[in-house]
Amino acid sequence: MGNTRSLTTRLVVSASVLLATFLGIAGFSLDALYQKRASESLQNELLSHVYTLLSASRDDENGLPVLDKMMPDPRFNQIDSGLLASVKGHSNGYSWSSVSTLGHEFVFNQKMIPGQRYTRVDDDRMVLYFGIAWEDYEGVPNNYTFSVASDLRPYREDLNSFRKELTLWLGGSAFVLMLVQALLLRWGMLPLKQAATDIKQIEDGRQEQLQSDYPVELQALTGNINSLIRHANASQQRYRKSLGDLAHSLKTPLALLQAAREQDGQQLKNTLDEQLPRIDELIQYQLQRAAVMGKSSVAQSIALLPVVEKICRSLAKVYHDQHIKFDIDINADISFRGDETDLMELLGNLIDNACKYGRHHVRVSAISTPSLVITVEDDGAGIKSQDRVKLLQRGVRADQKKPGQGIGLDIVNEIVGLYEAELVIADSSLGGASVSVSFA
Amino acid sequence: MRLLIIEDEQSLREQLKQRLVARGYSVDAAADGREGLFLGSEYPMDLAIIDIGLPEMSGIEVIRELRKQQKNFPILILTARSNWQDKVDGLEAGADDYLVKPFHVEELFARVNALLRRSAGHSTSVLTYAPLSLDTVRQEVKVNDELIDLTSYEYRVLEYLMLHAGKVISKLELTEHIYDQDFDRDSNVLEVFVGRLRKKIDPQSTLKPIETVRGRGYRFSLAAATDG
Numbered sequence: 001m002g003n004t005r006s007l008t009t010r011l012v013v014s015a016s017v018l019l020a021t022f023l024g025i026a027g028f029s030l031d032a033l034y035q036k037r038a039s040e041s042l043q044n045e046l047l048s049h050v051y052t053l054l055s056a057s058r059d060d061e062n063g064l065p066v067l068d069k070m071m072p073d074p075r076f077n078q079i080d081s082g083l084l085a086s087v088k089g090h091s092n093g094y095s096w097s098s099v100s101t102l103g104h105e106f107v108f109n110q111k112m113i114p115g116q117r118y119t120r121v122d123d124d125r126m127v128l129y130f131g132i133a134w135e136d137y138e139g140v141p142n143n144y145t146f147s148v149a150s151d152l153r154p155y156r157e158d159l160n161s162f163r164k165e166l167t168l169w170l171g172g173s174a175f176v177l178m179l180v181q182a183l184l185l186r187w188g189m190l191p192l193k194q195a196a197t198d199i200k201q202i203e204d205g206r207q208e209q210l211q212s213d214y215p216v217e218l219q220a221l222t223g224n225i226n227s228l229i230r231h232a233n234a235s236q237q238r239y240r241k242s243l244g245d246l247a248h249s250l251k252t253p254l255a256l257l258q259a260a261r262e263q264d265g266q267q268l269k270n271t272l273d274e275q276l277p278r279i280d281e282l283i284q285y286q287l288q289r290a291a292v293m294g295k296s297s298v299a300q301s302i303a304l305l306p307v308v309e310k311i312c313r314s315l316a317k318v319y320h321d322q323h324i325k326f327d328i329d330i331n332a333d334i335s336f337r338g339d340e341t342d343l344m345e346l347l348g349n350l351i352d353n354a355c356k357y358g359r360h361h362v363r364v365s366a367i368s369t370p371s372l373v374i375t376v377e378d379d380g381a382g383i384k385s386q387d388r389v390k391l392l393q394r395g396v397r398a399d400q401k402k403p404g405q406g407i408g409l410d411i412v413n414e415i416v417g418l419y420e421a422e423l424v425i426a427d428s429s430l431g432g433a434s435v436s437v438s439f440a
Numbered sequence: 441m442r443l444l445i446i447e448d449e450q451s452l453r454e455q456l457k458q459r460l461v462a463r464g465y466s467v468d469a470a471a472d473g474r475e476g477l478f479l480g481s482e483y484p485m486d487l488a489i490i491d492i493g494l495p496e497m498s499g500i501e502v503i504r505e506l507r508k509q510q511k512n513f514p515i516l517i518l519t520a521r522s523n524w525q526d527k528v529d530g531l532e533a534g535a536d537d538y539l540v541k542p543f544h545v546e547e548l549f550a551r552v553n554a555l556l557r558r559s560a561g562h563s564t565s566v567l568t569y570a571p572l573s574l575d576t577v578r579q580e581v582k583v584n585d586e587l588i589d590l591t592s593y594e595y596r597v598l599e600y601l602m603l604h605a606g607k608v609i610s611k612l613e614l615t616e617h618i619y620d621q622d623f624d625r626d627s628n629v630l631e632v633f634v635g636r637l638r639k640k641i642d643p644q645s646t647l648k649p650i651e652t653v654r655g656r657g658y659r660f661s662l663a664a665a666t667d668g
Binding site for chain 1: 522523524525527528531532535536537538540542554558
């Protein structure tokens with residue numbers, strides 16, 4: 001289990017602390033309770049012995065109590081029985097001790113006021129002193145103190161055996177509870193373990209998604225993992241496809257260059273001038289196409305306005321001599337859900353085209369109702385309707401295009417496709433083209 | 441015009457330097473950001489061409505540092521990656537234009553020329569101060585529509601003075617912008633160039649386009665006919 005970064009360790013440690021605390025408190029209070037009850041019952045027993053002594057006494061000639069040597073309870077008459085008694089008269093000096101006190105230094109020097117009771121624990125004895133007033137025949141009260149002591153050793157033995165049993169029971173239940181807890185923990189952690197196994201399976205290529213039926217608490221997580229996996233797979237496939245396309249599309253210009261080795265002078269230069277830009281464009285197009293991240297369920301929200309402002313500021317420098325006026329009509333709270341680089345590519349290409357084909361005025365606007373529509377307009381010549389269809393065609397391979405056409409709109413098309421958005425070309429009120437991207 | 445090239449790729453750096461020198465610019469070249477930043481901070485440059493992907497100190501950092509030091513000469517960035525993130529980052533850091541590799545040298549010349557004109561406050565490539573006109577793209581000078589045959593150094597002196605028409609340009613400034621760091625400043629070559637220039641564009645000495653301001657330098661003092 002190792003460190004506190006393990007969930008199991010955390011749960012085991014916390015449950016164990018809880019269990020230990022609970023069992024500790026339970027043991028302590030049971031022990032205290034038992035001691036209290038035992039000492040109470042011992043006191044009651046001593047008191048009942050006092051009553052026995054009282055009832056065993058008989059009156060002498062003055063009507064005062066006298067006790068016989070032998071008592072009805074045999075324990076008083078037996079040496080070392082553990083039960084000792086003594087009676088003292090305070091005024092007449094009467095003194096009586098049970099036979100069992102013989103050989104014990106048992107000091108009954110306590111003088112009690114009538115009606116008072118006092119219990120004391122001496123080493124291994126508990127002594128009860130009981131004060132009473134006894135009226136003689138003339139009605140004069142005489143004070144006596146009855147003392148009864150009991151050996152504590154049997155009581156302590158009881159307590160010890162109780163403690164032993166208590167420890168046994170609590171220890172046993174702790175063991176059982178730990179066992180149950182371990183089982184519950186295994187059961188509770190099962191879905192996580194399953195997820196780990198599933199992910200391992202995916203890593204090994206034996207399955208493509210987290211398939212098991214996960215509990216509600218994990219579904220958000222596993223769902224996201226699944227969509228990340230789907231997203232990663234799609235990207236990978238796109239990369240693979242782009243690289244395949246790239247390799248394939250480079251063959252033609254490379255073949256032409258190879259053939260050009262036979263040519264000379266101007267002819268060779270013409271071929272180079274034709275094929276080098278074509279190769280450059282193919283590489284740019286395919287690599288950029290592969291780099292598009294696409295829509296993902298875990299994409300973050302990106303505020304649109306700052307990105308548009310950044311691009312317009314940058315393009316204002318690039319097209320400095322054209323003195324372009326940028327109108328930005330975007331609310332600060334409008335955001336785009338997706339990858340920031342994709343957004344940058346999309347807007348960069350659209351606004352760059354607007355600057356390139358427009359004259360002095362470019363407008364970028366966006367509405368969110370709530371689906372996002374971004375529109376870029378210019379005051380150029382516009383796009384003829386027969387050209388619009390061609391521009392909107394997706395999947396036209398770059399190697400089938402004439403060189404020099406630029407790859408900006410192809411990348412825009414690629415991004416629009418991956419975000420399941422729609423590209424609309426129309427006329428702008430500025431006089432030129434209006435290109436809108438509507439996200440679903 | 442004195443240009444700074446910061447490019448780590450040796451063959452490209454050498455080639456660019458060669459082509460730009462042949463075109464009449466004086467060029468200082470650096471292979472990494474630190475050296476480039478030093479040259480850009482210490483010498484009066486008219487323009488810098490900076491590759492974004494430099495080892496150690498990136499091109500973006502060099503641009504930021506130069507702008508922080510109030511170096512306001514135009515900067516053209518070269519980037520191998522054509523994505524907008526890179527372009528926008530460079531332009532936001534303080535560059536003025538970008539060029540994606542690979543590029544035609546002619547395209548680079550056009551951008552450099554446009555940036556130099558722009559920074560001098562001219563919006564067209566032909567500077568006209570009747571009857572004199574100077575075409576910064578073709579590097580041609582005409583007087584009354586007649587082509588004047590100038591050497592490369594003579595052209596550079598005239599172009600610099602005309603781009604800063606009306607301002608007094610000290611000999612030191614002129615030298616620094618016409619030659620790279622290895623030039624011997626004590627020689628009086630400059631006076632010789634100016635003297636020959638005056639003879640070539642104004643043989644009758646009726647226009648007096650280049651004025652000598654005693655103790656301070658030279659001034660191009662014809663009035664602009666149409667500029668832009």
